[in-house]
Amino acid sequence: MASASRWHAVAQVLAALLRRPDATRAEIARELGLTSGFATELTARMRELRLITEVRAPVHGRGRPTTVLAPHPEGPVVLAVELRHADYAVSVATVDGRLHGTRRRPHRQRRPEAVVQALRRTVGRARDRYGHRLRAVSIAVAATVHDGRVVQASTLGWGEVDLTAVLQDPPAGVRDLAFLVGNDATLAGVAEARTGAATGAGTALHLIVEVGIGGCLTVDGFPLTGAHGAAGEYGHLPFGSRGRRCPCGARGCWDLDVDGRALARHLGEPSPADPYGYAVEVLRRAADDVRARRAVGAVARALAGGIAGLVNVHDPGVVTLGGLGPAIRLGAAEAFARAYADGLIAYRRVAPPPVVDAAHAEWGPLRGAAIVGLDRALGEEFLGAWAAR
Amino acid sequence: MASASRWHAVAQVLAALLRRPDATRAEIARELGLTSGFATELTARMRELRLITEVRAPVHGRGRPTTVLAPHPEGPVVLAVELRHADYAVSVATVDGRLHGTRRRPHRQRRPEAVVQALRRTVGRARDRYGHRLRAVSIAVAATVHDGRVVQASTLGWGEVDLTAVLQDPPAGVRDLAFLVGNDATLAGVAEARTGAATGAGTALHLIVEVGIGGCLTVDGFPLTGAHGAAGEYGHLPFGSRGRRCPCGARGCWDLDVDGRALARHLGEPSPADPYGYAVEVLRRAADDVRARRAVGAVARALAGGIAGLVNVHDPGVVTLGGLGPAIRLGAAEAFARAYADGLIAYRRVAPPPVVDAAHAEWGPLRGAAIVGLDRALGEEFLGAWAAR
């Protein structure tokens, strides 16, 4: 309990605003079932708290004009970060979910210490600029994350890395600065579920093919993170041939059947050093090279068959496909469709969930990081700290 | 909103009581962080509402004695039903989650109409006896459930069956009688997560081997039901050999590698008409029959390998094993353990989630049905209707 309801209404309004930016006060009141009187009081309180401002809304028909809810110029912000193989992206998110000042920069060095150092400076600048307005630092990283720590990042060539070092500060000042670390595919799934191709889907499955395959199951826009936040390693389901050993240590991992390594195998070529780039190359060639096309077909079947199995298990309303997924499917549309239908339990074939391309492309993880950061920063517990600042 | 907080505290107390029956008022107040004053007021209100009674608690040390919260003798109840191949079970659950008058009866006939008819009478008797006290009818059924309807029940020999017919009543009277239908394995998973071997686990995976394999992933005691309530068909993940066609229409389903049919295949015998009974028989023989033991070993490996893959994906805190699962593991403990470890991503081998036997055995589904029924009946929305009766 502990004044559970204290920030409930405020948090609801902020969540609604995050779902669709530029909502008007009247729209939100309708959506949440607020009386106009309460809406008045609530928005006034939120203005007072420097959470939002209200500006006159463009008029659409009869009736007294309402206002659009917008982020307060001195309102809370979240620093979203994405960490990839060759570069990192940074952005500042406001309460409406919009990203500001987004930029991507190559790593100067890829050593963990150097990257952490660069991020530490970035965070430091953000704290200098935003002060107490900065409520959360949320990092999406192309790595396995376990209990908030990176345990392995093969594309980055990292082992265990503790990213909390990017905060550096005396713990006292960090009391109300949340720090979140999440897997990039997981966060891309969140982005799809909230503002992408799976918006409104209830249960949605997002899968992303890069080197191997990662993903995320979301329920009402929230990711299943598991006991240690390490859920989503879809590539290590044993959908493949038992005979193949995966670098992860297990056998028959799906990973090995759906990416550049699989394409090389089908083409009788040696396993590529850069499976992603190799896959892009083969996919391009497939347009007029029969052998490449055939290899893509085999991979498309492996991909679709696995997706069908996951649909059997999770019963998602929609499946979104990121990374190389759309290209693989496009390169062998018929094979993909047939393998998908073939892998479904008979009765699911009547109305199988659509498999659609992801909407956010390469910005999914960054956007997802922003969203979960805002979820935290605008949650009921954290609003108390904001008001007390 | 709509008076969102109105029943919040009451629902919290009831949820706490469901988590551990016989909790004292003081314990619950501590757990929920209530002040003693508010606890007094709240319990008084709940007594008034005929939700609970309070009886003097046995004294354990110094201090003023407190009271134990118990179901009110005229309080709400839920009718829980389990529907299986050969029989059905019925029980009445009170707000503390206890089951009363539990009994199991063989079907007189297995035709859907006959079973529905029998259940309709059972529900009718319960309504006569409990009147408005009956708040929900919650059915666990050994079948695929889609949008609240049975679409397929191979063990029962049913196709599509609409179980809402067990209610029969004029819709007017049913306004505040909830009707829930769920898959038996899903509900067994709920029971394990709430009051069984996975209590307190956050994310937990329950798997049950009977004919094929079903299961459920729970998060904080709530099952992932998917977009249509049809999640949990773990047996139809393509973990097996692509060459084997499953009766479900897909290929390589895990189902075919972990039950009596798999044992028969390994023993070179024809596929059994009753895979469950056949498996029980083989498992018994395995004690002194080397060939049977070897077959069990193969099945144990297939089971453990699949579980490892699912652990990779879902990152559960614990895996619970029901049905024939414990016996299969016991019959080939070493093979199981090795295959489990082998199938995990390397870093997960450091502290893999324990795989434990389910606690509820054959009563899991019934108990799970009771729990989800109570969740509904004691939820914030439904309490309003109870107070207004």
Place this chain on the structure above:
DNA sequence: ATGATTATCCTCGTGACACGAGCATAATCC
């Protein structure tokens, strides 16, 4: 232009919810 219509905003009275402080009560411990 002017009134009708419509949608929204604002004010105010009311009641429920929950906290906190202080006191009362009932057990054990010494």
Place this chain on the structure above:
DNA sequence: GGATTATGCTCGTGTCACGAGGATAATCAT
């Protein structure tokens, strides 16, 4: 039998949210 401890009870206070009724600002119709 008093000290200690844990809990229950009473009461004053502040916050939350509803509902009714009136005010306001736009479009629509004539």
